[in-house]
Amino acid sequence: MTDPVIDLNADLGEGFGRWSLTDDDSLLSVVTSANVACGFHAGDPSTMRRVCDLAAERGVAVGAQVSYRDLAGFGRRSMDVPPDELAAEIAYQIGALEVFARAAGARVTYVKPHGALYNRCVHDEEQAAAVIEGVRLAGGPYPVLGLPGSRLHEAAEDAGLDVVAEAFADRAYTAAGTLVPRREAGAVITDPDAVVKRSVALAREATVTSLGGEVVRVRARSLCLHGDTPGAAALARRVRAELEAAGVRVAAFA
Numbered sequence: 001m002t003d004p005v006i007d008l009n010a011d012l013g014e015g016f017g018r019w020s021l022t023d024d025d026s027l028l029s030v031v032t033s034a035n036v037a038c039g040f041h042a043g044d045p046s047t048m049r050r051v052c053d054l055a056a057e058r059g060v061a062v063g064a065q066v067s068y069r070d071l072a073g074f075g076r077r078s079m080d081v082p083p084d085e086l087a088a089e090i091a092y093q094i095g096a097l098e099v100f101a102r103a104a105g106a107r108v109t110y111v112k113p114h115g116a117l118y119n120r121c122v123h124d125e126e127q128a129a130a131v132i133e134g135v136r137l138a139g140g141p142y143p144v145l146g147l148p149g150s151r152l153h154e155a156a157e158d159a160g161l162d163v164v165a166e167a168f169a170d171r172a173y174t175a176a177g178t179l180v181p182r183r184e185a186g187a188v189i190t191d192p193d194a195v196v197k198r199s200v201a202l203a204r205e206a207t208v209t210s211l212g213g214e215v216v217r218v219r220a221r222s223l224c225l226h227g228d229t230p231g232a233a234a235l236a237r238r239v240r241a242e243l244e245a246a247g248v249r250v251a252a253f254a
Contacts, residue, residue, distance in 0.1 A: 006203040007222035007253045008240060009033040009145070009166070011065055011114065013051040014042040014228060026233035028054050030240050031225065032252040033061040035112050035145075038093035041067035041075025049100045056104035061252040063145065064094045066131070067114040075115035076182070083130035090134025094142070109254035110164065111135050112145040113152065121152035122178055128152040132159050143254060145222060149177065164253050167220035169199040169239065170229065172211040177218060180211050187211075192235050199223060199239045203248045221253050 008031045014021040021042065028034060034055045037043030055062050067075035069089060081089070090111075098108045113121055113131060121128040128151035135142050136159060143162040146152045153163040170189045172180040180187040189195055201207055206219045225236045240250055 003247045003249055004203050005249045005251055006220070006243060007032050007164075008225055008236070008250055009035055009063070009112075009222050010225045010227040010232075010236065011035045011037065012227055013037040013047045015047050016042055016044050016071065020047075022227035023233045024051050024054065024227075027225075027227050027236055028058050028060055030233065030236040031060060032250060033063055033110070033145075033222065033254065035063045035065035035114075036097055037065050037114070038067070038097050040069045040089065040093055041065075041071065041073075041114050045096075045100075048097055049103070052097070052100040052104040052106060056101070056106040061109045061254045062097070062101045062106050063110040063112055063254070064097045064108050064142075065112050065114045066090050066093045066117070066134070068117050070116070075117065078116040078120050081127075081130075083126055083133070086127065086130040087133040087137055090131050091137035094135065094138035094140075098138070098140075108140065108142065110143040110145050111138075112166075118146065119179065119181070122147050122150040125151045125155070128155045132156050132161065135159075135161065147178065148219060164222055165218075165220045166222045166224055167202045167208065167218045168224050168226075169195045169202060170226055173208050173216055173218070175210045175212055175214045175216060177216050188229075190229075192231070192238065195235060196239055196242050200242055200246045200248070203243055204246055
């Protein structure tokens, strides 16, 4: 039996102007895929360019993290955006990042929705289809990173796009295998030891314990490490070290 392989992705470039949230430099020394904010929930041209340059220099895959147009709410507010408008906004964000990725000698290799859009596309068929239409409009056969079994993945597969299943070591799961909404108590796992233990279990056993105590099967090729939590870079280094010590090969999927 071959050793399991897992990608480590993180949300990066989440700043705007003089304000910065993520430790991009440190995280890009650990992760294998960078979900780069494309300006709608965070990010600006200078930040996008800098992150693409660093990612290309370090051999980290560049992904477009697309969002609702919600700078004030950091993309965490669900919005009823008409499908045609949402598709155009998704394509716009991907295209903007592609410019900076190619200037750095790389390219955008996948797409991942952010925040409320990510969660909405788990169940909302219309919004999921609009996101995938935007991916197609952007012109590349971009793989779509998201929650296994989501409407987003169904729409991507219907469109002939590759899908990549994602898991979260620092987010609580329901018994159905979906994420517990952030507004609920216990939705975010803050204990570093627990995050490390869950990371290894997800990679080696494809399981996670739900908020209610049930063991849930979660088969994922990529593991998300949130970059906006305190001590994110140090925790990411620890997660990667423990995965490799457990015989898990860490490598990008794209």
